[in-house]
Amino acid sequence: xxxxxxxxxxxxxxxxxxxxxxxxxxxxxxxxxxxxxxxxxxxxxxxxxxxxxxxxxxxxxxxxxxxxxxxxxxxxxxxxxxxxxxxxxxxxxxxxxxxxxxxxxxxxxxxxxxxxxxxxxxxxxxxxxxxxxxxxxxxxxxxxxxxxxxxxxxxxxxxxxxxxxxxxxxxxxxxxxxxxxxxxxxxxxxxxxxxxxxxxxxxxxxxxxxxxxxxxxxxxxxxxxxxxxxxxxxxxxxxxxxxxxxxxxxxxxxxxxxxxxxxxxxxxxxxxxxxxxxxxxxxxxxxxxxxxxxxxxxxxxxxxxxxxxxxxxxxxxxxxxxxxxxxxxxxxxxxxxxxxxxxxxxxxxxxxxxxxxxxxxxxxxxxxxxxxxxxxxxxxxxxxxxxxxxxxxxxxxxxxxxxxxxxxxxxxxxxxxxxxxxxxxxxxxxxxxxx
Amino acid sequence: xxxxxxxxxxxxxxxxxxxxxxxxxxxxxxxxxxxxxxxxxxxxxxxxxxxxxxxxxxxxxxxxxxxxxxxxxxxxxxxxxxxxxxxxxxxxxxxxxxxxxxxxxxxxxxxxxxxxxxxxxxxxxxxxxxxxxxxxxxxxxxxxxxxxxxxxxxxxxxxxxxxxxxxxxxxxx
Numbered sequence: 180x181x182x183x184x185x186x187x188x189x190x191x192x193x194x195x196x197x198x199x200x201x202x203x204x205x206x207x208x209x210x211x212x213x214x215x216x217x218x219x220x221x222x223x224x225x226x227x228x229x230x231x232x233x234x235x236x237x238x239x240x241x242x243x244x245x246x247x248x249x250x251x252x253x254x255x256x257x258x259x260x261x262x263x264x265x266x267x268x269x270x271x272x273x274x275x276x277x278x279x280x281x282x283x284x285x286x287x288x289x290x291x292x293x294x295x296x297x298x299x300x301x302x303x304x305x306x307x308x309x310x311x312x313x314x315x316x317x318x319x320x321x322x323x324x325x326x327x328x329x330x331x332x333x334x335x336x337x338x339x340x341x342x343x344x345x346x347x348x349x350x351x352x353x354x355x356x357x358x359x360x361x362x363x364x365x366x367x368x369x370x371x372x373x374x375x376x377x378x379x380x381x382x383x384x385x386x387x388x389x390x391x392x393x394x395x396x397x398x399x400x401x402x403x404x405x406x407x408x409x410x411x412x413x414x415x416x417x418x419x420x421x422x423x424x425x426x427x428x429x430x431x432x433x434x435x436x437x438x439x440x441x442x443x444x445x446x447x448x449x450x451x452x453x454x455x456x457x458x459x460x461x462x463x464x465x466x467x468x469x470x471x472x473x474x475x476x477x478x479x480x481x482x483x484x485x486x487x488x489x490x491x492x493x494x495x496x497x498x499x500x501x502x503x504x505x506x507x508x509x510x511x512x513x514x515x516x517x518x519x520x521x522x523x524x525x526x527x528x529x530x531x532x533x534x535x536x537x538x539x540x541x542x543x544x545x546x547x548x549x550x551x552x553x554x555x556x557x558x559x560x561x562x563x564x565x566x567x568x569x570x571x572x573x574x575x576x577x578x579x580x581x582x583x584x585x586x587x588x589x590x591x592x593x594x595x596x597x598x599x600x601x602x603x604x605x606x607x608x609x610x611x612x613x614x
Numbered sequence: 615x616x617x618x619x620x621x622x623x624x625x626x627x628x629x630x631x632x633x634x635x636x637x638x639x640x641x642x643x644x645x646x647x648x649x650x651x652x653x654x655x656x657x658x659x660x661x662x663x664x665x666x667x668x669x670x671x672x673x674x675x676x677x678x679x680x681x682x683x684x685x686x687x688x689x690x691x692x693x694x695x696x697x698x699x700x701x702x703x704x705x706x707x708x709x710x711x712x713x714x715x716x717x718x719x720x721x722x723x724x725x726x727x728x729x730x731x732x733x734x735x736x737x738x739x740x741x742x743x744x745x746x747x748x749x750x751x752x753x754x755x756x757x758x759x760x761x762x763x764x765x766x767x768x769x770x771x772x773x774x775x776x777x778x779x780x781x782x783x784x785x786x787x
Contacts, residue, residue, distance in 0.1 A: 199677035206786050328632035385646070388639035395637075524652045532648040539644060552658050563657040572712075575745070579711040582663040582735050583742075594647025609709065 182512055183238065186607055188261045190481035191241045197251050201258025205266075213263050214272030220264045221278045224256045234260045235278045237285060239509045241479065244281050252475035312357060316415060319356025320394045323349070327391050340383065343369035358416040363445050364390060382595065393540060406496040410540050413500075419493065425504050428491035432505075433457035435464070436485045436513045438547060439589040439600035440610055447472050453480045454545045454589070454600070455490065455501075458517060463545045464490045464501035478503070482601050483608030484510035497538035515603070520547030520587055524564035527592050535594070543593040550585035551602070553577040558597050561585060569596040576612055580604040663738035668705040671731075672787040675699065676710060678780050683717075688776040690766035695780065696727035697763055705733030715739060719749050726754055726761045 192198045204224070211223040211231055221235035224247075232247040234256045243257035253261070263269060274282070326349050330340075346369035353362035368386060371379045396403065396411045403411070413419075435455040443450045453466040468476045480503075488506040492498040521527055527546040534541045550561040556571030568574065577588075581604055588602040590611075599611045671679075675695075682691045699705075706714050714732060718725045732740075740746045740755070753759030768774045 196677070199674050202672075202674050203783065325629075327636060328629045331632040331635050332629075384639055385643045388636055388643045391636040392640040528650055528652060531650075535644065535648045554658065557653075559655075559657060561657055563654045564652040565655065566652055575712040575715075575743070576709070578743070579735065579739060580708045582708065583661040583738065585660055594650060604708070606708065 182510075183261075183265050185262070185265055187241075187481060187484070187510075188258070188265065190483060190608070190610075191261070191479055192253060192258055197253070197255055197258055200255035201253075201262060204255050204259035205262040210259075210263065212272075213260070213269045214274075215264060215269040216272065216274055219274060219278055219282060220260060220269050221274060222256075222260045222263070222269075224259065232256050233277055235274075235281060236260055236264070237282060238264075240506060241481070241510075242285065250473070312417075315356050316358060316397075316417075319353055319358045319361075320397050320415075322352060322356070323358075323361065323390065324394050327387055327394075330387065340368075341372040345369065360414060360416050361390065361393075366445065385595070389540075396540070404496065406494055407538065407540075409494040410496055410538050413493070413495075414540050421502060424493055424502055425491050428493060428502070429498065430489055430491045430504065431457060431460050431462065431464075432487075432489045433460045433462075434485055434487045435490065436517070437480045437482045437510075438513075438518075439545065439591075440480070440482050441591065441598060441600045444472065449476075451476050452591075453482075454591075455480070456519065456545075457490070458485075458519075461519065463499065464492065465499045465545070466503060467500055481510060482610060483513055483603075485513045486510050495538065497534050497541050499541070499544075518547065518549070518587060520549045520589070522549055522560070523562055524548070524558075524560045524566055527566070531592055531594055543591040543598070545589070546592040546597065547587065547589040549587050551588040552581070552585055558588070558590075558599070566592065566597045567595070569593075569598040573599050573611060577602065580606070580609055661742075664734040666705065666733050666735065668703050668733050670707050671699060671704045671710075672784075675704070675784050675787050676707065678783055682776075682780070685776065687770075687772055691773065691777055691780065692724055692766075693727050693763070694765045694777060696724070696731060697765055698781075698784070700730050700763070704731065705736070706731050708735050711736050711739060715746065719746060725749075725752075726759075727763055729754065 189198065192201070209225040211225065213222040214220065215238070218239065219235055219237055221233070223231035224234055224245075225231045226247060232245055234243070234245045234247075236243050236257060241253075241261075243253040243261075245254045245256045247254055247256055249255070346365050346367075350362040350366040353359070353365060364386065368383055371383050376382065393411065393414055396407075397415055400408050400411055409419075435457055437453060438456050439452075439454040441452045443452070449470055449472055451468045451470075453468070455464040455466065456462070457464070466480060468478070470476045486506050487508055489504040490501045491504050493500040493502075521530075527544075527548070530546070531544050534544050548558070548560055552559040553568065553574045556568050556574055557565040558568055559565050577599065580602065584604075586602055586604055588599060590597050590599040590601075592598075601608055601610055603609075679692065679695055682688050682695055685691070711732060714728055715736060718728050718732070740750060749755055754761075766773075768777060
């Protein structure tokens with residue numbers, strides 16, 4: 180059974196305002212029925228209207244349902260109910276029909292995702308769409324190459340290189356060409372000069388060179404091994420259908436530790452990267468979720484917890500990205516002695532070099548260190564080897580929670596900078612920057 | 615990279631020079647990333663902060679601080695919040711320390727009110743971080759100056775109402 184406690188709730192709830200509202204509600208007298216069984220807990224919460232809101236939680240994975248009009252997931256009623264449940268305020272009971280209907284629907288959806296019969300595609304229409312997409316992308320690639328070559332002709336000391344508008348314009352062209360990931364990478368270049376990093380110019384050229392290599396690779400994609408071709412297509416912006424991945428991808432069943440979560444946002448799109456580690460397979464998996472700024476992500480995986488389940492990898496020369504196909508049972512805390520983090524920075528660097536040799540387009544790898552310190556914008560291992568932090572301000576937060584102790588941390592290494600995601604301090608697992 | 619900085623400045627429409635430069639940059643990029651050499655120094659010795667003696671402010675209490683800080687007309691009620699937390703013998707969570715220490719460092723009016731709430735860890739951080747070097751020299755830190763802490767005045771109904779809401783909000787924490 181999942182270990183439900185207030186710390187676990189804080190990993191499920193990403194909006195601190197909602198957590199506070201849920202706490203306030205939990206202490207109020209607006210609850211009519213609060214009950215639970217092995218699988219779920221449910222309650223009626225009185226709102227401003229006549230009818231109470233019906234709230235329930237699937238205790239297996241923390242999914243919630245509430246009849247209130249809030250667009251937040253979980254809403255304050257669900258959070259209030261979670262808190263009441265962990266505080267022992269729920270009485271044993273038999274779930275009413277509205278709870279069982281919801282849970283049955285979730286179970287059916289889960290089974291249907293696994294064995295969904297795919298609608299037979301119209302081959303002609305599909306081929307036409309594919310051809311049109313390829314034409315757009317080919318034109319986009321040509322345009323990008325001309326842009327980058329022109330930039331080299333003018334020289335990097337061109338002041339336009341420091342202008343957001345300069346990069347946003349070409350970024351928009353790439354998005355028009357259905358190359359959204361390329362557009363996102365170009366858009367980030369506009370901000371490099373303002374990040375107060377002394378080597379920003381070299382990072383700019385580094386990224387430009389990598390993008391140019393990507394265009395070269397795309398133009399020769401037919402001559403490349405298929406797994407690498409998948410990586411290139413993915414980096415350009417071609418997507419694969421989740422149902423195809425789930426049906427045909429490499430499947431691994433294991434006990435998966437949820438080690439790190441990193442949230443990013445660009446314009447109207449937010450991204451969430453969740454890193455898993457298989458205890459038996461000793462493999463990492465990256466669950467990459469995207470959502471519009473106003474929408475919640477489809478699922479949350481609480482860091483510091485582990486689950487037994489099946490993962491399916493996207494095809495790749497260096498498989499990282501994956502989908503969660505099945506979760507069997509519930510989440511449980513990761514026992515500290517089961518963590519398989521590296522002892523040294525050297526090991527992380529070697530892992531990255533090996534990854535790059537297999538897939539030259541790999542952007543970052545997961546990296547855990549058993550004992551870490553930070554100082555002046557660097558992360559340091561027990562031997563004194565240092566890696567630059569992506570955000571030097573992370574040093575202050577790290578020192579505040581580590582309190583002068585060497586502590587385990589987890590993050591991403593991209594060959595130049597380390598992005599801290601989670602660490603284990605006195606308070607337990609913490610997400611970087613959490614307040 | 616020097617070539618890239620200056621630009622090829624080629625005037626013909628052919629892109630051979632540019633392509634060659636970009637390919638060289640790509641190779642340099644791959645070599646740089648794959649062959650990254652970590653700098654080394656003597657690793658720091660563990661220097662654990664003293665154990666805390668105060669209880670931690672709850673999430674609701676911290677949420678109220680955030681609300682007051684960003685309130686247009688209720689900013690000065692931060693003083694009232696601080697006095698209430700001092701009376702409750704509480705401290706801010708470790709995760710909030712960077713933010714609170716930045717407030718102390720940059721805001722003289724609130725420094726005296728927030729300082730009692732940073733706990734052993736906050737004092738430990740101030741002692742060790744270069745960021746607070748100037749603060750360590752102030753009378754407030756050296757203990758020569760211990761101003762009397764007074765709650766904010768309530769100039770109007772809005773502020774009174776906000777204060778009442780805050781007190782009700784944290785009543786059960």
